[in-house]
Amino acid sequence: MNNMRSILTAAFLSFIIFNQCYATDDKDDFIKRTRPLTINEIDENLRVDDNFQLYFNGNKVITENRITFDWWVNWAVILGGIGAFIAGIITLVEFLIKRIGNN
Numbered sequence: 221m222n223n224m225r226s227i228l229t230a231a232f233l234s235f236i237i238f239n240q241c242y243a244t245d246d247k248d249d250f251i252k253r254t255r256p257l258t259i260n261e262i263d264e265n266l267r268v269d270d271n272f273q274l275y276f277n278g279n280k281v282i283t284e285n286r287i288t289f290d291w292w293v294n295w296a297v298i299l300g301g302i303g304a305f306i307a308g309i310i311t312l313v314e315f316l317i318k319r320i321g322n323n
């Protein structure tokens with residue numbers, strides 16, 4: 221579980237860094253100037269405070285641009301959440317029907 225959290229954190233951090241750097245820099249120049257982070261570096265140095273501010277190696281990570289998604293991504297997330305909720309209700313009803321039917 222801890223390893224999965226580290227992998228997801230690394231993927232999220234990579235997304236933020238790439239989004240910020242590709243917006244202003246040339247892709248080839250960015251790749252030459254940087255290197256990937258290891259899982260150990262992320263586990264030892266990456267922290268989030270109570271206000272969800274991201275810190276790396278004790279320093280606050282400042283992003284200049286707010287991450288935004290297209291409208292259809294926002295709607296897909298909302299519809300996915302609604303679908304998951306409805307599926308949960310249906311599963312609960314099926315469970316209750318089977319349980320009541322066995323009594």
